[in-house]
Amino acid sequence: MLFASTGNTGGIVIAYITDNDGGSQRGRKDLVIKRPYLFGIQCCSHQGQLILLDYFKENPEADGTAEETAGAIGWINRHEAVRDVFDETQQQLTSRQPGEKSGKAALTYLSANLTRWTTHTVSWHRQLALKTSLRNAAINRQQDIVSAQVGAEKNKKKVAAMTKEANKYCDLLDDPQYWKRLQTIAEDVEPFTFITNINQGDTTRGDQVILGLAGVYLHFSRHVNPRVVTTGHFCALYLAILSQVRPQTPQLPATTIVLLDYQ
Numbered sequence: 001m002l003f004a005s006t007g008n009t010g011g012i013v014i015a016y017i018t019d020n021d022g023g024s025q026r027g028r029k030d031l032v033i034k035r036p037y038l039f040g041i042q043c044c045s046h047q048g049q050l051i052l053l054d055y056f057k058e059n060p061e062a063d064g065t066a067e068e069t070a071g072a073i074g075w076i077n078r079h080e081a082v083r084d085v086f087d088e089t090q091q092q093l094t095s096r097q098p099g100e101k102s103g104k105a106a107l108t109y110l111s112a113n114l115t116r117w118t119t120h121t122v123s124w125h126r127q128l129a130l131k132t133s134l135r136n137a138a139i140n141r142q143q144d145i146v147s148a149q150v151g152a153e154k155n156k157k158k159v160a161a162m163t164k165e166a167n168k169y170c171d172l173l174d175d176p177q178y179w180k181r182l183q184t185i186a187e188d189v190e191p192f193t194f195i196t197n198i199n200q201g202d203t204t205r206g207d208q209v210i211l212g213l214a215g216v217y218l219h220f221s222r223h224v225n226p227r228v229v230t231t232g233h234f235c236a237l238y239l240a241i242l243s244q245v246r247p248q249t250p251q252l253p254a255t256t257i258v259l260l261d262y263q
Contacts, residue, residue, distance in 0.1 A: 015039035081148035
């Protein structure tokens with residue numbers, strides 16, 4: 001099947017690309033052993049997420065900030081009375097006229113889907129967009145927030161735990177260093193959002209994949225944190241591999257076929 005597909009084109013197969021799961025990986029490697037002139041390359045559709053894992057391994061501060069952000073958003077959304085305080089502050093800050101109690105409808109506090117990094121980017125950018133109102137509420141209405149979380153609870157241990165949790169997240173949202181770290185990881189993860197969407201598209205071209213990897217490389221090669229510059233090096237490696245999937249000699253036909261196994 002692999003080579004019969006080239007009969008009508010006059011082309012020649014130079015590479016076979018599959019997913020990198022157990023069966024596909026074994027089949028690809030066996031094929032290259034039998035036909036050593038083929039390039040056997042793993043699919044890049046998930047490569048953005050894999051490189052992103054390397055980024056978090058090399059940057060535990062970013063990993064911690066992501067966890068803090070997920071915790072803060074989850075806390076706000078879990079406690080309706082607490083969310084009401086943040087919503088009121090948000091609406092007051094967007095009011096159209098002095099003294100007007102509310103302006104536009106309050107924007108929601110977006111939670112990320114654990115396995116969808118594009119949703120993490122959206123969630124973090126929404127958090128940054130609401131920075132002013134979140135900090136304002138955490139500073140000026142901290143006691144209201146604590147009271148809203150505690151509610152009518154009378155058990156002393158539970159009241160102490162609720163108060164501690166509310167104060168913890170208010171202090172976090174008031175911390176300028178937290179917002180600085182969040183801004184950094186939002187900017188760092190955004191290129192991965194682009195490359196993930198590009199690589200998993202139905203009409204993606206090879207040059208688009210390479211440009212996506214190049215974008216990640218350029219971003220991280222200039223990063224202020226030397227530990228995560230290696231993330232850019234991973235992309236440079238993939239670029240070097242992908243650049244080999246092309247005609248190298250004038251004897252090859254004008255039509256060169258790279259078969260993709262989308263499964």
